[in-house]
Amino acid sequence: MKRSFGARTIAYPLPVFVVGTYDSAGKPDAMVAAWGGICSSDPPSIAVSIRPSRYTYKNLMETMEFTISIPSTSYMAQADYFGIESGEKTDKFAACGLTPVRADHVNAPYVGEFPVILECRVIKTLDLGAHPQFIGQILDVKIDESALDPEGRPDLSKINPLIFDVTRSEYYTAGRVIGKAFSAGRKYKK
């Protein structure tokens, strides 16, 4: 039996994307976006939606470049802080003791301590009401050597990303591997 919750923004899992930008004075800033996801394979691109009231929105409209830093669970508190403070009057990196690193391919800072970094350039924007959407072409992905498997592939269990439960406002870890994609369902193929 299902219960109806009406027109709500509910989905699982939701990410914790920390969006890094510089402001016009060159101060590094970062905020959290849970509204986003990969949106095309070619060009490789990722969408993030950001309210116009956010300092990041102002920065993005000026630079049109950003990073996404994906926190491991050990940085839960700092990632959460990036989502509840405004960068307009605060240097959030300094306040929570993390390191802004200038990206290689775009004019934007990333969080040096986080294990996964995407460097992105805005190629489209879309008016979606409360949250305009920024489509960022992914120019490079950087991942900590310590989060790679023996074959050199990024390994989710070592990255240990935060997962956001929007309905109870909780952060989760990832759990365990239960199967192989593009394989587990083969038994149903004729």
Next chain:
Amino acid sequence: MKRSFGARTIAYPLPVFVVGTYDSAGKPDAMVAAWGGICSSDPPSIAVSIRPSRYTYKNLMETMEFTISIPSTSYMAQADYFGIESGEKTDKFAACGLTPVRADHVNAPYVGEFPVILECRVIKTLDLGAHPQFIGQILDVKIDESALDPEGRPDLSKINPLIFDVTRSEYYTAGRVIGKAFSAGRKYKK
């Protein structure tokens, strides 16, 4: 020390969204989209990107309505199957033994056995190269009573969604709660 992986579609966590549509003959179909996410709070909306070669793309362009059914881990094999078979010549629901249920607000089927359902109407489309993006306004969210907490809120730990590791093609469970959002970072506020 970080290693560069170049321009790749990598992010964590990625979802397993099962996109349900009817074809022109009224046959229910469903496919998996990992490229997607919530994209605005008002109107409540969610983006999914779907290759033009997919049968779902053809269906969507005709009906402009779809559902997203979010599988729990117990339906990993069926969810995976929805991603590796084409609905053009196959009734995928029948092949894997799941129940297509006609949505209440849109002309699209959802997976009756999955715990979370979003009913969506396409309000915008965006050409993003390999994967055109469909923005669906969320008209209703339905969640299994068994996945609610004692206060009636949807509870991620009971929904038990699949999490997709794109770099190793693995499915994960969610793990454990480690903190409260909009709270864990307060200690860094001045």
